[in-house]
Amino acid sequence: MRRLRTVIPLALGLSLLSLPAVARAHPVACFDESAPITVEESRLGDRLTPDGPAVGPELARLAGFEDDVSSFTARLCETRSRSRAQQLAATAGTGLWRAAVDRARTAQAWDAYDDRPLYWARLQATRALRQWTPRFTLSTGDRARLVGAFDLGSRGVTDLAFADGARRVAVTGFDPFQLSGTSVRRSNPSGAAALRLDGKVVDTPQGRVVFQAAVLPVLWGAFDQGIVERFHGGALGQGAQAVVTVSQGRPGQFDVERWAGRWRGGFPDNNDLSSVGPAPDAAGWPQPAHEFIETTLPHERMVGAGTTPFPVLFNRSFCEWPVGTVPGEGFPDCRSDEPTPGAAAAEGSGGDYLSNESMYRANRLRLGLGATGVAGGHLHTPVLGQPADPTALTDATFERERRAIADQVVALVSVT
Known part of the structure; x- marks a missing residue:
C-alpha cells in the first residue's frame, strides 16, 4: 500500500x-x-x-x-x-x-x-x-x-489449500491503516478483495482459476518475522502459478507495478513504529540479494482487459540511490527507464512502504525457490475515502466505492 x-x-x-x-x-x-x-x-x-x-x-x-x-x-x-x-x-x-x-x-x-x-x-x-x-x-x-x-x-495464512483442476493464484491484501482519530473508520479495499477471493473459482477465457488469499498486517515487525514468505511460500509449495500482492494506492486508478525495491522508507506502521533500510531476510526461506525485482504479471493483458470502472495503468517508475552514494543519505534519483547496474533501490514503482515490500518479499522468495515461470507482482487499488458524515461508520457512497474496487480486483487478478 x-x-x-x-x-x-x-x-x-x-x-x-x-x-x-x-x-x-x-x-x-x-x-x-x-x-x-x-x-x-x-x-x-x-x-x-x-x-x-x-x-x-x-x-x-x-x-x-x-x-x-x-x-x-x-x-x-x-x-x-x-x-x-x-x-x-x-x-x-x-x-x-x-x-x-x-x-x-x-x-x-x-x-x-x-x-x-x-x-x-x-x-x-x-x-x-x-x-x-x-x-x-x-x-x-x-x-x-x-x-x-x-x-x-x-488472516488466512494457515488455511491454505488449493482446489484441484484449475490455475492456482495466491493473493494477499492488507489490513486498514492510518487509523488515528476519526480515521479509525478506515477500510482497505485490498483486504475486502482478499476476503472475496479466498477459495473462489472463476471461469476465464484462459481457463478456470482458483484463489487462495490472506490479509497481511500493516506491521514492519510481522514482515521481519516472515509472514509474507510463510503464505506465499506455502502457496508456491502447493503449485501456485501466480502470486499477487494487492494494496491501496493512488486516487482514482489501479496501478500494476513494474518494480519492487529492497528499501523500506520508515513510514510508521499500525503500531506507530518505523523502520528504515534494506528489507531484512526472513529466517528459514531462500533470500537472494536483489535491489529491484521486476514483475512477471501479464501487465499488458491486465491493462487491456477492459475492467471497470477505474482505469488500469502500468507504472514503470522507480527511485535508486546513485552508485557510489550511501543509501538513505541525500536524494534518490527517480526515473521510469531501467535501474542502473550496481545502484541501490530507494523506491519500487509502488513506493517504499509495506505494499512495495510485500511485492519484494513474495517475488524474492519466488526467485529463491526457482519459480521463474510463476507470474508475480503487485496491484495497487484506488484509494477508498471515508463516509461523508464524520460521525458515521458507513454510507452508500463509501460502500459503493469499496464494492466497485473489490470487484475490479477480482476481475484483474483473474486474468493473471
Whole structure:
C-alpha cells in the first residue's frame, strides 16, 4: 500500500464488545486490564462521538462477530494448559477467518464487502490473549506464540489449500491503516478483495482459476518475522502459478507495478513504529540479494482487459540511490527507464512502504525457490475515502466505492 498523502449513525451507549475482552458468561474476570497491549489494540476504545460506542467493537458487533469473540474469551478462561491454549488460539483464529470469508460471500450480510469487522474482532481476541491470567505459568514466549497462532489463523495464512483442476493464484491484501482519530473508520479495499477471493473459482477465457488469499498486517515487525514468505511460500509449495500482492494506492486508478525495491522508507506502521533500510531476510526461506525485482504479471493483458470502472495503468517508475552514494543519505534519483547496474533501490514503482515490500518479499522468495515461470507482482487499488458524515461508520457512497474496487480486483487478478 502507498502512504496516503446510506448513513448508519452510531448508537448511544457502550457495546459489550467495547469493554475489556472478558467473557460475559464469566462474572469473575480472568484478565488483567493493566497488562500491556499494542498501539493497535489500544484503538479498540476509540469513538467518533463522546457518547457513541467504540468504533472497532461496534463494527465487529454489526457484522455478527460478537459471539465469536465472547465465545473465545469464555473458552480461554476455562483453559487449563498451555497445549490446550495453543490449540484454542489456532482453531479460533482459523474459525474467525472462515467466518469472515463466509460473510463476504453472503448477499444478506450487513455490508458483506466490509473488511473492518475482521480486523477489529481479531484485535479484541489478541488483546484478550495479552491480558489473560491463566491458572498456570505462562512465559512471555508462550504468550507470544498464542497471539501469533491466533493472528496467523485469522488472516488466512494457515488455511491454505488449493482446489484441484484449475490455475492456482495466491493473493494477499492488507489490513486498514492510518487509523488515528476519526480515521479509525478506515477500510482497505485490498483486504475486502482478499476476503472475496479466498477459495473462489472463476471461469476465464484462459481457463478456470482458483484463489487462495490472506490479509497481511500493516506491521514492519510481522514482515521481519516472515509472514509474507510463510503464505506465499506455502502457496508456491502447493503449485501456485501466480502470486499477487494487492494494496491501496493512488486516487482514482489501479496501478500494476513494474518494480519492487529492497528499501523500506520508515513510514510508521499500525503500531506507530518505523523502520528504515534494506528489507531484512526472513529466517528459514531462500533470500537472494536483489535491489529491484521486476514483475512477471501479464501487465499488458491486465491493462487491456477492459475492467471497470477505474482505469488500469502500468507504472514503470522507480527511485535508486546513485552508485557510489550511501543509501538513505541525500536524494534518490527517480526515473521510469531501467535501474542502473550496481545502484541501490530507494523506491519500487509502488513506493517504499509495506505494499512495495510485500511485492519484494513474495517475488524474492519466488526467485529463491526457482519459480521463474510463476507470474508475480503487485496491484495497487484506488484509494477508498471515508463516509461523508464524520460521525458515521458507513454510507452508500463509501460502500459503493469499496464494492466497485473489490470487484475490479477480482476481475484483474483473474486474468493473471
